[in-house]
Amino acid sequence: MIITRTPLRISLGGGGTDLPYYYREAAGGFLVAGAINRYIYIAVNRNFDNDLLLKYSSIERASKPSEVRHPLLREALLLAGVEEGVEISSMADIPAGTGLGSSGAFTVGVLKALCTHTRKMVQNERIAEMACEIEIDRLAAPVGRQDQYVAAVGGVTAFEFRPDDTVKIIPVAMEEDTRARLEENLLLFYTGVRRSAAGELNRQEDSASDRPDDLRKNLDAVKAVGMASYEALIAADLGGFAQLLTEQWELKYQRSPSELHDDVNAWIQHGLGSGAGGGKLVGAGGGGFLLFYAENKADLRSAMRELKLEEVRFTFDYEGAATIVSR
Numbered sequence: 001m002i003i004t005r006t007p008l009r010i011s012l013g014g015g016g017t018d019l020p021y022y023y024r025e026a027a028g029g030f031l032v033a034g035a036i037n038r039y040i041y042i043a044v045n046r047n048f049d050n051d052l053l054l055k056y057s058s059i060e061r062a063s064k065p066s067e068v069r070h071p072l073l074r075e076a077l078l079l080a081g082v083e084e085g086v087e088i089s090s091m092a093d094i095p096a097g098t099g100l101g102s103s104g105a106f107t108v109g110v111l112k113a114l115c116t117h118t119r120k121m122v123q124n125e126r127i128a129e130m131a132c133e134i135e136i137d138r139l140a141a142p143v144g145r146q147d148q149y150v151a152a153v154g155g156v157t158a159f160e161f162r163p164d165d166t167v168k169i170i171p172v173a174m175e176e177d178t179r180a181r182l183e184e185n186l187l188l189f190y191t192g193v194r195r196s197a198a199g200e201l202n203r204q205e206d207s208a209s210d211r212p213d214d215l216r217k218n219l220d221a222v223k224a225v226g227m228a229s230y231e232a233l234i235a236a237d238l239g240g241f242a243q244l245l246t247e248q249w250e251l252k253y254q255r256s257p258s259e260l261h262d263d264v265n266a267w268i269q270h271g272l273g274s275g276a277g278g279g280k281l282v283g284a285g286g287g288g289f290l291l292f293y294a295e296n297k298a299d300l301r302s303a304m305r306e307l308k309l310e311e312v313r314f315t316f317d318y319e320g321a322a323t324i325v326s327r
Helices: 071-080 102-117 124-138 146-153 176-185 197-207 212-234 238-255 259-272 297-306
Strands: 002-013 029-046 052-055 059-062 086-092 156-161 167-171 186-190 278-281 289-293 322-326
Touching: 002 102, 002 146, 002 212, 002 238, 029 102, 029 146, 029 212, 071 102, 071 124, 086 102, 102 124, 102 146, 102 322, 124 146, 124 167, 146 156, 146 167, 156 212, 176 186, 176 238, 186 297, 212 238, 238 259, 238 278, 238 289, 259 278, 259 289, 259 297
Parallel strands: 052 086
Antiparallel strands: 002 029, 002 322, 029 086, 029 156, 052 059, 156 167, 186 289, 278 289
């Protein structure tokens, strides 16, 4: 029995610049993200029927990987070289489609479990690369590279996405007091809206297809926000960091206007008027979680309760993808 635990994530600045169509053409992307202690768990066990038994939101059996319907599981089995004789089950602390990088974390967790099952010593950074190969190259999903890397390495980390698809990992060197204040004052609220990140990114790209220069300028500004967020964190300027959260939301709102995002903007503005120093929507858009930075937390929590938005409390995860049971 192998069980892996893989963290979900919150984007802190620069989200969107990890998309291949941007960083390959724009001399790279840059973002800051944090892994949190909300997890996806993957269990891999021997299947004595010698076929493949897969349990997720559905249950399926297959005699070989190419017959598996779940695309991420199919490609993970193929890439890991597991042909038969395993049972794979998954559980999650947070539902999929809520903007916390669940697809990337799921793929990393499955690969970590399968590599452990086959006794292959694979570093987490390599597992992140494998997960990107599955989602971006094999399945041609319109997703970026941050989710896989944050899930794999954990921590509060900056990432430089280079045009050749390599990724530079940069731990954010904060003082312990700054790190504690950041963790204490970041608050996460669920909007109640779930969506497909790939679908949302497809819609954004399609809507911008007739104005590519506008999309490029918007994401250039997002990259600058990511770099400024990194600098604010290492300089312990958490007030400035909070304002950059709002600036990033404004840029996302500009590139993907919708009736839902009108509602999201109203919620964010209500939070800003109720004690938050800054706030944004986490993930690709279209729903998910609101992230605020607030030193006056009581008033913000009261305001979000008025809107019936549920808080999910968290701390940062500094371990990344981990095998927690192996026997």
